[in-house]
Amino acid sequence: MDSSDQIFQDRELVGKVLRSDTNAFARIIKATENLVAQILFKMIKNEDDRKDIAQDVYIKAYKNLSGFKFQSKLSTWIAQIAYNSCINFYHKRRTELYDDFLGSREEDDEIIRNEVADPESSDFQIEEEIQGKELKKILESEIEKLNPIYKTLITLFHNEELSYEEITSITQLPEGTVKNYLFRARKTLKTNLLKKYKEGEL
Amino acid sequence: MTNKHLSETEIQQFCFEQDTLGNSILEHVSKCELCSIKISNYKVIDEKLKNMKKESFNFDLSSMVLEQISADTSSSKFSMNVFFSFLFALMAIFIIGFAGLYVIDILKLQELFIDAFNPFIVVIALCLVIILFNYVGEVFSQHKKLIRLINTL
Numbered sequence: 001m002d003s004s005d006q007i008f009q010d011r012e013l014v015g016k017v018l019r020s021d022t023n024a025f026a027r028i029i030k031a032t033e034n035l036v037a038q039i040l041f042k043m044i045k046n047e048d049d050r051k052d053i054a055q056d057v058y059i060k061a062y063k064n065l066s067g068f069k070f071q072s073k074l075s076t077w078i079a080q081i082a083y084n085s086c087i088n089f090y091h092k093r094r095t096e097l098y099d100d101f102l103g104s105r106e107e108d109d110e111i112i113r114n115e116v117a118d119p120e121s122s123d124f125q126i127e128e129e130i131q132g133k134e135l136k137k138i139l140e141s142e143i144e145k146l147n148p149i150y151k152t153l154i155t156l157f158h159n160e161e162l163s164y165e166e167i168t169s170i171t172q173l174p175e176g177t178v179k180n181y182l183f184r185a186r187k188t189l190k191t192n193l194l195k196k197y198k199e200g201e202l
Numbered sequence: 203m204t205n206k207h208l209s210e211t212e213i214q215q216f217c218f219e220q221d222t223l224g225n226s227i228l229e230h231v232s233k234c235e236l237c238s239i240k241i242s243n244y245k246v247i248d249e250k251l252k253n254m255k256k257e258s259f260n261f262d263l264s265s266m267v268l269e270q271i272s273a274d275t276s277s278s279k280f281s282m283n284v285f286f287s288f289l290f291a292l293m294a295i296f297i298i299g300f301a302g303l304y305v306i307d308i309l310k311l312q313e314l315f316i317d318a319f320n321p322f323i324v325v326i327a328l329c330l331v332i333i334l335f336n337y338v339g340e341v342f343s344q345h346k347k348l349i350r351l352i353n354t355l
């Protein structure tokens with residue numbers, strides 16, 4: 001569906017909800033809950049917390065629906081509420097979500113970004129060496145080790161196949177930051193996969 | 203073409219934002235085995251991530267949310283009801299009370315009313331009874347709704 005069709009459909013649904021048609025809201029939930037689930041599963045570990053936040057996301061969306069201005073797809077707007085709710089959850093728990101990486105070690109970044117592929121580098125062709133299923137399993141476990149924000153960005157970009165623009169809308173992070181985090185997350189995944197191979201775990 | 207191997211950033215750019223790279227880099231990749239391997243590794247990772255199982259909730263989120271919305275709406279209706287019956291009662295007290303006093307005055311019935319039956323007090327008491335009934339009724343119907351909800355779970 002192209003994005004103007006999507007916005008047209010969003011307008012129709014939102015109009016119905018604002019005229020007190022709760023079935024239309026149920027349709028909105030059904031259409032967007034998978035994206036919300038993707039964010040919540042990556043950001044929040046505990047199942048009960050996820051359940052509470054998921055309900056909260058849609059109660060907030062329902063209450064603020066009249067303020068939605070159709071500047072993005074409805075699903076993007078709801079995903080943004082979901083992402084924000086997770087960030088607020090960490091703030092409330094005073095959990096330092098950011099500690100590991102948001103103190104942005106810019107100089108490290110520079111080193112990584114300018115690092116020229118080393119001819120002696122141990123990069124080998126992954127697919128030739130590692131069986132498909134095994135690789136998938138290892139990759140899943142390596143993703144779990146990433147910071148929740150990295151995990152979410154990786155999922156939104158690679159698994160949900162959202163554009164940088166949509167991810168920027170959802171997370172309200174500048175596009176450069178989104179690209180930077182994705183860069184680091186992918187590099188970590190690749191490095192750890194190769195390391196696992198070297199250690200003989202694959 | 204450039205003889206310099208691609209940096210990590212360029213390798214990732216090549217995989218995920220190819221349109222941001224110049225021709226000389228594209229040409230280098232087409233001839234350099236090392237850079238090609240690095241690129242293919244990111245592509246393999248991308249492919250696996252694309253096909254990764256998507257998460258989904260194991261509960262009926264829409265029913266849960268709609269129940270909560272309807273509970274919120276009826277509880278706000280409930281408090282509006284209490285507010286309006288209170289307002290109505292207050293107006294009734296004043297109107298009927300003053301009307302009562304006026305009638306008593308006109309018909310010169312003062313001697314029939316001992317203090318306890320002052321029309322104001324009578325109307326206040328009546329209103330309190332009405333509010334109380336209204337409140338008990340609402341609480342009872344909320345309670346019935348809750349029981350119904352619990353039974354359906």
Ligand SMILES: [Zn+2]
Nearest residue numbers: 207208234237
């Ligand atoms: Zn090269």
